[in-house]
Amino acid sequence: MKSLYRLVVTEKSSVGQSIAAALGVTGRKDGYMEGGGWLISWCVGHLAELSEPAAYDPDYAKWRQEDLPILPESWRFTIRADKRSQFDLLRTLLRREDVSEVVNACDAGREGELIFRTVYHLAGCTKPVQRLWISSMEDGAIREGFANLRPGRDYDGLHQAALCRSKADWLVGINATRLFSLLYGRTLNVGRVISPTLALIVQREAEISVFEPVPFYTVELDCGGMTAAGERLSDPAEANAIAAACRDSPAAVRTVERQEKTEKAPALCDLTTLQREANRALGYTAQQTLDYLQALYEKKLCTYPRTDSRFLTDDMESAVPELVSAAAAVWGLDAPEEILASQVCNSKKVSDHHAIVPTRSAATTDISALPLGEREILRLVSQSLLRAVCPPYRYAETAVVAECGGHSFTAKGKVLLDTGWRAYAELPQDTALPEGLSEGLTLPVEAVRVKTGRTSPPRHFTEDTILSSMETAGAEDVPENTERRGIGTPATRAGILEKLVASGLVERKKAKKIANLLPTQAGSSLITVLPEVLQFPLLTAEWEQRLGEVERGTLTPEDFMDGIAALVRNLVRDYQPVPGWEVLFPSERETVGPCPRCGRAVTESKKGFFCDNRDCRFALWKDSKFFSAKKKSLTKSIAAALLKDGQARLTGCFSEKTGRTYDAAVILEDDGAQTNYRLEFERRS
Template identity: 65%
Template sequence: MNEYRLVVCEKPSVARSIAAVLGAGKRGDGFLSGGGYLVSWCFGHLAELSDADAYDEKYGKWRREDLPILPESWQYTVARDKQKQMNTLRALMHRDDVYEVVNACDAGREGELIFRTAYNLNNCRKRVKRLWISSMEDAAILQGFDNLRDGAEYDNLYASALCRSKADWLVGINATRLFSVMYHRTLNVGRVVSPTLALLVQREAEINAFQPETFYTVHLDFNGFSAAGGRMKEQAEAERLAGDCNCKTAAVTSVVQTEKTEKAPALYDLTTLQRDANRLLGYTAQQTLDYLQSLYEKKLCTYPRTDSRYLTDDMEGGVNALALCCAGICGTEPPAAVCSGQVCSSKKVSDHHAVVPTMAAGETDLETLPAGEREILRLVSRQVLMAVSAPFVCLETEARLACGGNTFAAKGKTILNMGWRAYTEKGKQDNTTLPELSEGQSLPVSSCAVKEGRTTPPKHFTEDTLLSAMETAGKEDMPETAERRGLGTPATRAAVIEKLVATGFAERRKAKKAVRLVPTEAGVSLITVLPEQLQ
């Protein structure tokens, strides 16, 4: 009798790619077979934690006296449109000729939960191996199957995913019912959604409470450069100073030159890519994740849901080829010297290394890709080129001048080495070089001007800045030894933002070039009534 390994993937498209590499080309009903493998799939989560009324019919009505609802034994529900595939997996898992099951769901916390739920609900007891890969390239898949890991190594990852799932259920079910009953309208409360909404509401309150203040600065023009004084509250005082300095002479009291070095940025993790894609391309976090996921499944990009910004040490030898590939994708030249070591650090890599293009991407006709995928691939490639480049080096000059009894400052910058900034939009900015100045030098003031300014309120959140706030939320309140993950994970933050918009608690408002995220009246009302612990 032939024996088979059963490979369970997260979705059909991934299953087809893996089956093609393994030689499992024969089609069955809900699976593929061949080469000693059976390859099947889930449709994301085949089973979800059951609603409250599955535990007791009385929970079909929302009543305060029934709270809290705390299941003693957790139940799962399989959606009607997914039941057939769950039955297929059950039949495959219990086949006598299947000796081992390979978990080939996405190599992350959620993928672990998807597989284990199906495995456990189908009462499978066969040995489990784990496929853990960061690329869907054929070579990566083959290497992954040559190095399958014991499924038990990921028990803690599964426990983490299960804990997160149950915590979401407990907070969502109980808090939503409590506050909806208290305020006689549906108020959806979530473990991550509500604190994220609270960030938006707090920022809106800060903006509304802000009182702008007018200030004045005096600017002195010299031959070829200008110097500015400090802020003044009274216009009359600024006008008097301008009058005292007009057509007078200013004395240079100090000239300080400092060489500044800016290290190249790290490679992209998912959140940093989503932030840049929002700021530079206007994509939402969800759009960026969708484009990246599609590139991953097309073997053009590595695993998207990563929180690491480095490659592993053993990848250092391939960085030169990667940079050349990325230069081709961007239609530019690679750095004269590729600094491979600065992007490789195994100590800084968790489950997956940073997001980078695959070598296959360099051989792909980019014009055949949808515009969104093409732009994301170029953005990821540009980040690689910046990350492996030399530092940006400039000479900053600050001169202080005395005139009319006040001090004025002039700043200049001379670029010494463009380095990684050669790949940025502002990379070719003109030097703001000051003329040669020396302490004690006297300079005639050619003209004076008083300029009016106003202090500005905090800025509305964009998806870029909200993602950053979610990533660092609670950082100051956590001990140094704690694992800091902020609100949500790189894989879930986009969905949290979309849920806030879909449920009517937040909305996107276009303002000039940016799209703001602002709370709706319903969102403000919800946070107003929630206790601080749920915010």
């Protein structure tokens, strides 16, 4: 009897190699591994993607408003040319008669499910599927995962949600991008998630541009080792009057209040929290942090990166001390004496994957051999765990209210009681007040000053602050039971920011170590003309809510897609260009001359000279038969003369009748609908 194999399909070759090592598979083949009843191969990311519009109709290769909306009835996929050979190999393996079962070992999430299922279906495979769902690439975690494989059908809803998300983004992206690009005469990238993110950045810059600083004044008393401040005042005369009343007067202590306060240890890191911290501390972009973290995951030094959870599961509590020891080893420090494992474990707060923590392998790895970026991110992840298992940071805060010149002044001081989790973080500086302060005590006033300040404008967005805003955007408009709020997901937010920069809608401007995210002129103009439905995060939040329903099986994929198609139809049918939009999108091309019909600029393109006003439709085509018959070309200089003077001199024109050449003036004639030329010959004396 012929032996049977189980085929394992991973997302990347590096993951395939790790699984092979954990399962003891050593036989190397071209594009896969074999041994012990296992075949292990990989997808190399997305092997197949939703086809471009031209795959449905060759006419869609050209962008034309009359073709919109483009709504495929039967969706098609295109296999990327650079990945065709790997797809062909996987198709062969999936169809092998000696393969009895397939294990989906792609990343345990929405995109990983989509990557596997797309290849599985395109290969025409119908063999039973098991699902590997793990959060760590360590050998022990892999073997435990294979011992607890789940039926692939348990993730049918996850696949349907992933496929709906992909199709919906295609519909909005293709149709909205073409619509607005055609209407406004330049390529404008529009999408469900990039547009509301851009809107946040544009709105912030608008707030900064209109901000007018307001001066304020504060009276301060120097009471010998203690500075007491009055309330903010808007009137400098009032502040000076209070200061005058306090000079040569003592201050009387009215109240002294001492409170002990605690700060709980921060929770563990999810992806967004780590990206924000890495941007603040290291200046890394969200994409850099994700890339470094993915590399650490594949090197078995960190757990799964694309998570939105900040806790571990309850069954991991016994493993926490060992993980903490590994985190301490990364820093070369001692582990906390008291490890509060229970405060980082809560299964109810864990979704698909638990929080990001270092693995046991990190304890025995030569950290200095890692690339700098990976090393710094591993240190941040380890620091997060060390802090999270510690007791609270405790301090005593004393507030003193004193009276001088008939006015109240306040001073506050802070004294450390217990370092707690701040043993692994920055410790705030003590600001102790003088000892012996009590109610009724009289203090000498050694100096009085009026301090001037100005209100500050909102800060430019950085990757840290935009990620925070993306998480919470539109939360006030979203139902409380919505599973995912804000814009995008932890797995996609870095890509959203990179796409905005790559498309020229946002730019990074370095300010010391951190780069600010600023909208370009094109980005600001795009938000000015976009309808509200594409600007505000409510749309993407509603999508995520409905995608969750698809995943759970309470909403059919067909009903979800019907809603998206209706949105696109309405957008194409109802949207009208903003009046005066030409000012928002000035042509980037050099002006050749004024349009004889509307007076707007005529600029040069590959095929001719066209009016920037798309409604005008004035054109001088370079392939004009009038010029080609005379073996002449419509050059920019000739076009400029025609637009300026209505005529241009031509020399060496070819005569088809005589075969000779001649000189003449070409006259431009335009009746508002059509453009024609005629020749005018010079009179001979």
